Amino acid sequence: MKASAVFMMTLVNDILSHNSTLAEFLYALACASIFTFVWWFHWLRHDAAVLDEHIAADPGPTWNESTQA
Numbered sequence: 001m002k003a004s005a006v007f008m009m010t011l012v013n014d015i016l017s018h019n020s021t022l023a024e025f026l027y028a029l030a031c032a033s034i035f036t037f038v039w040w041f042h043w044l045r046h047d048a049a050v051l052d053e054h055i056a057a058d059p060g061p062t063w064n065e066s067t068q069a
Contacts, residue, residue, distance in 0.1 A: 003039065008032035 008029075015028040 005036075007035055 011028050011032045012025070015025050020028075
């Protein structure tokens with residue numbers, strides 16, 4: 001998430017420092033937002049895969065086993 005925030009701030013700062021128009025600024029903001037979403041979605045899928053590995057390694061008791069105790 002840090003990388004996407006740094007990318008967004010760098011892009012916005014670069015656009016603003018060149019006296020650009022509102023359209024250019026909005027375009028840069030849209031690009032940075034898309035990049036941030038893709039980055040976030042990538043890590044969300046990565047975290048889900050790690051969680052699946054942990055569950056597969058130790059699934060725990062089934063519903064029937066836990067209610068019979």
